[in-house]
Amino acid sequence: MTGLQVAVEILNIHLQQKIIFASGYLEKTLLEVLTKLNKAIAVTEKPLSLDVPDYMINSSEIFETLEKININQEERDINQKMSEIMTVL
Numbered sequence: 001m002t003g004l005q006v007a008v009e010i011l012n013i014h015l016q017q018k019i020i021f022a023s024g025y026l027e028k029t030l031l032e033v034l035t036k037l038n039k040a041i042a043v044t045e046k047p048l049s050l051d052v053p054d055y056m057i058n059s060s061e062i063f064e065t066l067e068k069i070n071i072n073q074e075e076r077d078i079n080q081k082m083s084e085i086m087t088v089l
Contacts, residue, residue, distance in 0.1 A: 004036060011037065018063055020056050022046050030085060034078050040069040040085050062088055 001009075003021055010017050019041045023029035026045040033041050042062055044052050056062055065088045069081055 004032060007033070007037065007041065011039070018042070018057075020044060020053065022048060022053075027082070027086075030082055031078070034081055034085075040066040040081060042066060042088075043085075 003023075007019050007021075010019065021029055021033065021041060021043040022045075023043060024046045026043055030043050033039070033043065042056055044056060066085065069084050069088075
C-alpha cells in the first residue's frame with residue numbers, strides 16, 4: 001500500500017486521526033492528499049531532521065489550524081487550501 005492508501009484506511013476507521021506525511025515532493029503530495037482525501041493533513045519535506053517530526057507531533061497549533069481549514073473546506077477551493085496549509089507547515 002502507498003502512504004495515501006494507508007491514510008484512507010486509517011481515516012475510515014478513525015476520522016479524527018492525526019496523520020503526518022513525509023515526502024520528497026511536498027506540493028505534489030499535498031495536492032494529492034487534498035484531492036483524494038479532501039482533508040488537510042500535515043506534510044513535511046524529506047530529508048528532514050529528527051526534531052521536525054517531534055515538533056509536528058507535539059505542536060497543537062499545527063493540527064488546530066489544519067482542523068479549522070477542514071471545518072471550512074466547503075468555502076475554499078483546493079488552491080486556497082494549499083496556500084493556507086503551506087503557511088502552517
